[in-house]
Amino acid sequence: MQDIKELFVAIGKPNVDENMQNLLSDGIIDSMDVIMLVVEIEKRYKKPLKSEFIINECFESFETIAAMIDKAMQ
Known part of the structure; x- marks a missing residue:
């Protein structure tokens, strides 16, 4: 989930976290x-x-983003 957090930091949304x-x-x-x-x-x-x-x-959510990335990058 750290990768997803880094994406949010990169777009200027560091306050978004994996619990949201x-x-x-x-x-x-x-x-x-x-x-x-x-x-x-x-x-x-x-x-x-x-x-x-x-x-x-x-x-x-972080989970749906991670799942999408996993599926999209196969």
Whole structure:
């Protein structure tokens, strides 16, 4: 989960932590944050993230982000 935390720090959201849920639904992050996260993920893994993975459900918690990255980078 440290990798996910580093992504949030990179986009200027160091206050987001792994205990938080419903990140998008509760307005903790917004669509611009998602775009910045996608850019950071692509930079970190040196691979573009397919649009099928850029859906709200994938950005609700550290767990859903980690699962999405695992699936997307296979």
